[in-house]
Amino acid sequence: MSLSRREFIGIGGAAVAGMALAPGLRLVELAQARSPDEAVTSLQRWGLLVDIGKCHDCDACVTACHEENGVTGHGRPATDPQWIRKVTLKDKQSGYVQTLPVMCQHCEEPPCVDVCPTGASFKRADGIVLVDKHICIGCRYCMMACPYKARSFVHEDTTDQKPQVPRGKGTVESCTLCVHRVDVGKIPACVKACNKDGNKAMVFGDLKDPNSDIRKQLAAGVSTQLRPDLNLNTGVRYRGI
Amino acid sequence: MIRKRKSCLAIVVALLTVVGFASSAPASEAKKPERIGPTVKIHRGEKCVEDTEFMRRNHMKVILHQRDETMHQGIRTTKHSLKNCVDCHADPKTNSVLDQEGFCSSCHEFASVKIDCFSCHTDKRDKNAVAVAPFKGVAKRVQP
Ligand code: SF4
Ligand code: SF4
Numbered sequence: 186m187s188l189s190r191r192e193f194i195g196i197g198g199a200a201v202a203g204m205a206l207a208p209g210l211r212l213v214e215l216a217q218a219r220s221p222d223e224a225v226t227s228l229q230r231w232g233l234l235v236d237i238g239k240c241h242d243c244d245a246c247v248t249a250c251h252e253e254n255g256v257t258g259h260g261r262p263a264t265d266p267q268w269i270r271k272v273t274l275k276d277k278q279s280g281y282v283q284t285l286p287v288m289c290q291h292c293e294e295p296p297c298v299d300v301c302p303t304g305a306s307f308k309r310a311d312g313i314v315l316v317d318k319h320i321c322i323g324c325r326y327c328m329m330a331c332p333y334k335a336r337s338f339v340h341e342d343t344t345d346q347k348p349q350v351p352r353g354k355g356t357v358e359s360c361t362l363c364v365h366r367v368d369v370g371k372i373p374a375c376v377k378a379c380n381k382d383g384n385k386a387m388v389f390g391d392l393k394d395p396n397s398d399i400r401k402q403l404a405a406g407v408s409t410q411l412r413p414d415l416n417l418n419t420g421v422r423y424r425g426i
Numbered sequence: 427m428i429r430k431r432k433s434c435l436a437i438v439v440a441l442l443t444v445v446g447f448a449s450s451a452p453a454s455e456a457k458k459p460e461r462i463g464p465t466v467k468i469h470r471g472e473k474c475v476e477d478t479e480f481m482r483r484n485h486m487k488v489i490l491h492q493r494d495e496t497m498h499q500g501i502r503t504t505k506h507s508l509k510n511c512v513d514c515h516a517d518p519k520t521n522s523v524l525d526q527e528g529f530c531s532s533c534h535e536f537a538s539v540k541i542d543c544f545s546c547h548t549d550k551r552d553k554n555a556v557a558v559a560p561f562k563g564v565a566k567r568v569q570p
Contacts, residue, residue, distance in 0.1 A: 224499035309500065317497050318546055346548040348509050353546030368500045 221369075230293075230312035231362055231420060232392040233376070234399050234408060237285045238425035239386035240379075244271050246286050246387065249378030253363060255347040266337035266352075268360045269375060274426070283426070286375065286387075288360035289314060289335040290411060291420035297327035297336065305357075312392075312420050313364050318356040327357055332412055335359045362420075392420065464536035465527055470514045475505050485511075489543075508547055516551035524549040 219225070250256070250269045258265030269288035275281070295314050298306045305321035308314045316327070316336075328336045336359040343352045349365040352358060363373035371377075372389045379387040390399030409426060410419045474481050476488070492506040504510045515529035516522055523530040524544060534541050 219500075221502045221504070224495075224501055307498065309498065311500070315497070319493060319497070343546070345550070346546065348512070348548055348550070348552035351546035351548070356546070364500070365502075368502050 219368075219370075225309055225311040225368075227310045227312075228393065230392045231367060232291070232312070232390065232399055233362075233373075233421045234388045234402055234424060235286060235421070236386045236388075236424045237283055239384045240283075240285055241384055242284065243383050245378040245381075245383035246375035247271060249374040250288075250360070250363075253347070253366075253374035254350045254361070255345065255352065257345075259341060264338075264340045266339055266358060268337070268358070285423060285426070287333060287335070287411070288375075288421065289331075289362075290333050290417070291360075291362060293418035293420070294416065296330040296332065296417070300326040300330040302326065309364075313362045313367070314359075315361055315364065316357050316359065318351065318353060318358070321356040323355040323357065325357060331359075332415055332417075464532040466529060466533055467517070467527055469516065469518055469529070474514075475510070508543060509552065512547075512549065513551050516549075521551045521553070522549045 247269050254268060256266050256268055269286055271284050272287050274283045274285070291308075291312055291314050293308075293312065295306070295308055298308055298314065301307075302324060303320050303322055305317045305319075306314070306327050307317060323338065325338055328334075328338060336357050338357050339352060339354050342354050346352050350361075363371070363375075366373060376387040376389040379385060388399045388402055390397040392400060392403075394400060403422065406424060408422045408424045410417070410422060476484075481488070488506045489508050489511070492501075492503075493508070495501040496507065512523050517525060517528060520528070522528055525531065528549075530541055530544075530549075
């Protein structure tokens with residue numbers, strides 16, 4: 186096992202903080218209390234669990250995402266950016282219809298990062314896959330490589346971006362797992378909306394923390410990755426497909 | 427005749443010179459060129475996060491460094507963040523740093539240096555994030 190200096194310091198910090206805290210406080214709270222000047226570490230891996238059995242005809246997550254991130258279209262569905270979408274599955278035999286939200290799956294082995302010629306596509310230490318738009322040249326290789334069609338190209342000038350979410354013409358973008366929220370200890374906008382206005386079908390948390398809600402729920406029942414055959418070890422998991 | 431004209435001219439010139447000097451005294455100020463430079467309006471806070479002199483020369487290095495740390499390591503300190511610059515320096519009327527007399531644009535236009543930041547980042551102040559009255563101390567950012 187090789188630990189970088191920062192990770193080692195991180196562990197030390199967590200241990201010290203752990204000792205100082207009252208028993209019963211979970212590591213996820215320590216994680217969320219990461220101070221703004223501390224770098225993210227691979228001690229965490231953020232993930233999502235979507236229970237399709239609970240997800241019905243509703244698009245609270247999509248609306249909330251696009252509102253939070255200032256993703257606006259021009260009424261041109263073929264080229265308008267889309268960070269999250271509802272996909273409908275229909276069983277041809279029985280006619281049973283299911284819907285599920287699909288967004289960047291935050292792969293552990295992301296093909297988008299493999300193909301990116303510039304290093305703009307990258308995975309953060311905590312598993313969130315992002316595009317560094319300062320570096321992206323808009324070649325769109327990553328869009329071709331992504332098996333989940335999760336990425337969009339910004340074709341037109343952007344105005345009125347959200348202060349925390351820069352977006353610009355000529356670059357590729359996708360779900361950031363609301364990294365600007367996660368970094369300050371909040372949950373992604375889609376999960377918040379699903380819990381509030383939707384069907385409480387989404388859970389967000391640290392996949393590496395044995396005491397986190399998401400880990401417990403994953404351990405308690407069957408769940409799957411989309412296209413598990415690709416061996417990407419996605420951070421987003423589904424239940425009930 | 428010619429001589430008369432010449433002397434007349436000399437008198438006029440002499441008079442003009444005297445009048446000229448009298449109206450534009452002291453002489454040293456008359457020679458000073460008109461001050462050229464951009465209008466840089468400071469709207470909020472008494473003090474920048476670094477010395478003004480330092481920032482004039484190095485602001486681009488400071489935000490470049492912060493940019494990489496935030497993007498790749500999730501370090502979200504506000505001191506050197508572009509967002510913090512905009513929150514303080516946006517014009518209270520337009521809420522922007524880019525208009526004709528905008529804090530960023532006025533100087534950059536003068537120096538003829540294109541700013542790339544705002545093709546992706548918003549040039550508008552985050553209305554929720556700043557909760558401090560103008561001109562009273564350095565603006566503090568408050569998370570919404
Ligand atoms: S889902 Fe697509 S965009 Fe997201 S990490 Fe995987 S390959 Fe990259
Ligand atoms: S579009 Fe940008 S992020 Fe995607 S592969 Fe090309 S340079 Fe990398």
